[in-house]
Amino acid sequence: MPDVWRHAWLLARKDLLIEFRSRTAILSAVVFTILVLLVFNFGRDPTAVAAVDLAPSILWVTFTFAAMLALNRAFQLELENQALDGLLLAPVSRSSIYLGKLMANLVFVATVEGIGLPLFALFFNVSVVPVLGPLCAVIALATVGFVAVGTLFSAMTGRTRFAELLLPVLLLPFMLPPLIWAVLATSALLAGRPLSEVVGWLRLLAAFDIVFVTLAFFLFPATVNE
């Protein structure tokens, strides 16, 4: 088992290094996030709907789109020059390839979210600082859930026709339950409700994470084995 984690970390580091050297994907994702926030700003009537009523949906729709962009990229990287075949020939287990990809995707999405959250607070004048701890917990739990499923699915869609279109179609039904819980938890937090009201949603998100990370860990080999 320690080997699995070591290999996974090596793979994640490789992906992140590629990302860090080119910086195209991460920059595009951040700019995209800013643009989505901007579109939302024009899509609402500030005199009719208070920002705080709309804020949770804005935050989560933005994060959903950003995560989708990141996930589409994950295995595209390995398709160039048959890099995936090389990866499969390497003496690492299939499951550690999955964990590596998952870690790299999580770092990528977390970076985008880390930049997106302050901008969201700034643009929509939402005070996130008093609830920053619990809000980060909600974001982290939800992100782990849908990135876990997304990493598994992107390994499949990457090698099909219409990859960029197929991934959202397959993934969104799986993203919806955690998204619904996250939106409800976020709106409770931003409305200043007591923490005890959020615990139930956090538990559900955690259960979703445990089930789908485990499932993806065991199912991933089936998507790459020949």
Next chain:
Amino acid sequence: MRLLKTGRWITVVGLSLLAAVYVRALAFTPVERTQGVAQKIFYLHVPAAIWTETGMILVGVASIFYLFLKDPRLDRFAEASAEVGMLFGTIVLTTGPIWGKPIWGTWWTWDARLTLTLLLFLMYVGYLLLRGAVTEPGLRARYAAVLGISGMCLVPFVHLSVYMFRTLHPQPIVLKPSAPSLPGAMLATLAFSFLVFTVLYVGFVTQRYALTLLREQTEPHA
């Protein structure tokens, strides 16, 4: 082909029994006091809904066994079950609004149960789209199995969420921990209808399975 013929016969029996369900529901089952005649759609809606969910679970179970045994029969069954499940999902999503309009005053509402049924339907669509997007049969079967198993694991979460929201949708009155709170005549009609939908599911799946088999024989490389 024998299998196709068997499937056709089962379907014919199922469809004629479905006509009998209509007769029993309309003529021999009492009219519900508050909802009136609109409640009759319950006898189609509920069995179709049960089979929509069961269809997904069967896709998942067949997929698990496929990944272990690599038996193409399991893959064919999963494909057939997904298509039939989607058909039943369509029935649920059509009969629901027809009932909702007179009772709730609206065709659609973003209620937990409605949203999640739509979600299940879209999962079926995604599953069939993925099958269509992969051309190589072995790869297609494995990808579909992975998606099918994930879909099966999502069903309990979907089901759980329904109970956590306040909902407009009537609560279950038959499949619940306590005894069914339904008059005997209505319960009998519902049970009969459920049986008919089971026959229809078997008939449709058998036919769809036979079609895949025929296609594989005529176009071995497709």
